[in-house]
Amino acid sequence: DGGITQSPKYLFRKEGQNVTLSCEQNLNHDAMYWYRQDPGQGLRLIYYSQIVNDFQKGDIAEGYSVSREKKESFPLTVTSAQKNPTAFYLCASSIGGTSTDTQYFGPGTRLTVL
Amino acid sequence: AQKITQTQPGMFVQEKEAVTLDCTYDTSDQSYGLFWYKQPSSGEMIFLIYQGSYDEQNATEGRYSLNFQKARKSANLVISASQLGDSAMYFCAMREGVGDDKIIFGKGTRLHILP
Numbered sequence: 001d002g003g004i005t006q007s008p009k010y011l012f013r014k015e016g017q018n019v020t021l022s023c024e025q026n027l028n029h030d031a032m033y034w035y036r037q038d039p040g041q042g043l044r045l046i047y048y049s050q051i052v053n054d055f056q057k058g059d060i061a062e063g064y065s066v067s068r069e070k071k072e073s074f075p076l077t078v079t080s081a082q083k084n085p086t087a088f089y090l091c092a093s094s095i096g097g098t099s100t101d102t103q104y105f106g107p108g109t110r111l112t113v114l
Numbered sequence: 115a116q117k118i119t120q121t122q123p124g125m126f127v128q129e130k131e132a133v134t135l136d137c138t139y140d141t142s143d144q145s146y147g148l149f150w151y152k153q154p155s156s157g158e159m160i161f162l163i164y165q166g167s168y169d170e171q172n173a174t175e176g177r178y179s180l181n182f183q184k185a186r187k188s189a190n191l192v193i194s195a196s197q198l199g200d201s202a203m204y205f206c207a208m209r210e211g212v213g214d215d216k217i218i219f220g221k222g223t224r225l226h227i228l229p
Contacts, residue, residue, distance in 0.1 A: 090159060100147065107156070
């Protein structure tokens, strides 16, 4: 089945630790995205990548890092520099570069900092 | 200024009734796209419907339709014959311009369908 997978579903981290969230897609999409969602809020863009080996900062990139070494994969690292990392993280992908481009989302990872 | 405004934080609707979720947007681009997503309690964002700024007809997908009023910069989602499974958060979103893959989300409306 084609789709987007995120792992793990739930993640617990101690303060001061880096943690990496996985996002994989088999839709052959060029573009991938990471969003953060806080309770009762909409989605805010962290990073996005329109092509392999290239990515851009979104609105709230501070304290996060990404890589895009393969078309299928776009992992997000939440670093210790992120002051308030407890949130729901959603990964999305899209064909990219078309006027009707639609983003499709994975099931999300809920990160809790203890 | 907010690009996407959803003025209804929460709504309660009786099952089988139609419901309209409001969305207004702000852009100076001539070419843009509007989206609606549904987020059930599981958290996954489900794409519902898309409307392009140059589309003359309102978009429809099954029980979902988008009431697009370009001059008013309004893109309301209409759900006909609501079902209990429609209870969820609904987000309106916009992509501006051509070639920019980013989209901007509103803060959402929580819809409760009552039996």
